[in-house]
Amino acid sequence: MMLKRRAALALLSSTALLSLAGIPAQAADPGVDLIILSDLHSAYERMAELLQAVQARISAAKRPQVILFNGDLFESGNVVTTRSGGEADWAFLGALAKLAPVVFNIGNHEPDLDNDLAHFVERARGVGVTVLTNIIDKRSGKPYADAGTTLSTGSVTLTIAALGTNALGTYPKPTREMLDIPQPVEWARANLPSMLKSDGINIVMSHAGVVPDRDILPMLPDGTLMIGGHDHLTLVHEQGKTRYVHTGSWASLFTVATLAGPGEAAKIEQIAVERDGSAAPDLKAVIATVLAKHLTDEDRSVVAHTVKAQTLGETARFTASAIAAKVGADIGFIGHTSFGTGLPKGDVTRFDYNAAVRFEGKIMKAEVDASVLADILKRCNQDGNVALSARTGDFLYAVPDKTGDKKTYVIACNDWSAINRKAYFGREDLAFTEVPDLKLKALVAEALSKT
Incomplete structure (x- = not known):
């Protein structure tokens, strides 16, 4: 045309x-x-x-x-x-x-x-x-x-x-x-x-x-x-x-x-592209100006501290692990595009934190048998060298990625993953229930404060 x-x-x-x-x-x-x-x-x-x-x-x-x-x-x-x-x-x-x-x-x-x-x-x-x-x-x-x-x-x-x-x-x-x-x-x-x-x-x-x-x-x-x-x-x-x-x-x-x-x-x-690499000066100035003008004291408040910078994958796996630990689940899951970028080193402001953990959400739990879990895990952690035929698009990070000898397992995830269980987990038959009084962003920030 x-x-x-x-x-x-x-x-x-x-x-x-x-x-x-x-x-x-x-x-x-x-x-x-x-x-x-x-x-x-x-x-x-x-x-x-x-x-x-x-x-x-x-x-x-x-x-x-x-x-x-x-x-x-x-x-x-x-x-x-x-x-x-x-x-x-x-x-x-x-x-x-x-x-x-x-x-x-x-x-x-x-x-x-x-x-x-x-x-x-x-x-x-x-x-x-x-x-x-x-x-x-x-x-x-x-x-x-x-x-x-x-x-x-x-x-x-x-x-x-x-x-x-x-x-x-x-x-x-x-x-x-x-x-x-x-x-x-x-x-x-x-x-x-x-x-x-x-x-x-x-x-x-x-x-x-x-x-x-x-x-x-x-x-x-x-x-x-x-x-x-x-x-x-x-x-x-x-x-x-x-x-x-x-x-x-x-x-x-x-x-x-x-x-x-x-x-x-x-x-x-x-x-x-490195986060602290050489920058185009005119655009850098524009970004500095809009940040200075539009960030509030709450946006600038420190919500966590990291010893080292984390990649997106590291941040996601930390989150999956934190979900499991908080609710006593065997394995935690979180979707790949729930994250924008990884966490920076040092003090993490609310603004930077929200760029890493993009969405708020409830926490959900379910119980699955060992064979179901094994099938689910085959679909997870697709940030490596994965064949195109095996890719699902957006995918789940899972931590830990090894299981023991139990017959059943408790899994936990954010509500978006549970709602879209067919796309993420590959099945509709997972019976999730909400964990009351628990939200994703506060959970992860709390876990970061303990590192």
């Missing part, structure tokens, strides 16, 4: 694109580098560092650059984001658009700050970003934006298609009544064959998650680059010349996919 006129600011001519990347047209290497971002979630602790890393990559580039953002710029759980209207987030997106063409696939958090997605699309286009989505506005019966576009970068032409998640419960409640979201696999089957080119460079940006993406992959022409999101995973899956990548979340890393030309497999490089 060709670009509409209003998207022209974002998709520049090949000469302009080369100029943006700081590369004389006659000296550029063939192909294109795609800088892939996803699931940023207002990660102010690393957003300026991410921008600096992207700037450095583009300034040193030997071929044209395109930035692909696969959804979820905002995070309503970040109180500074909501109080400032996403001032730093919009500054970040605008800065990206000045570096290279940006193509943005709408995720489920784009309406976090303004519940009308049409307003996000309008504002993003205003800073020079091309927005794609297959989500339909119920009020008009029309898509919020085109679901596909083409982009010429001099030596190559990219065909890009985009789709979102139909997990309606993950969108802000006021937004849901405005959305008509196709089932991802059905939409892909009906639309991708006519959108993608058998002899071209094809890119599919999916914010639907691993489970539907796995069913979509066999439909794609060999050599397609498929970009996943929503599940906050880091992975590279090879299928012939097709590559399927997830690039993590919370600005922890970004991915560079180098495409030499049609029919060639993308070369994938994933680059970590």
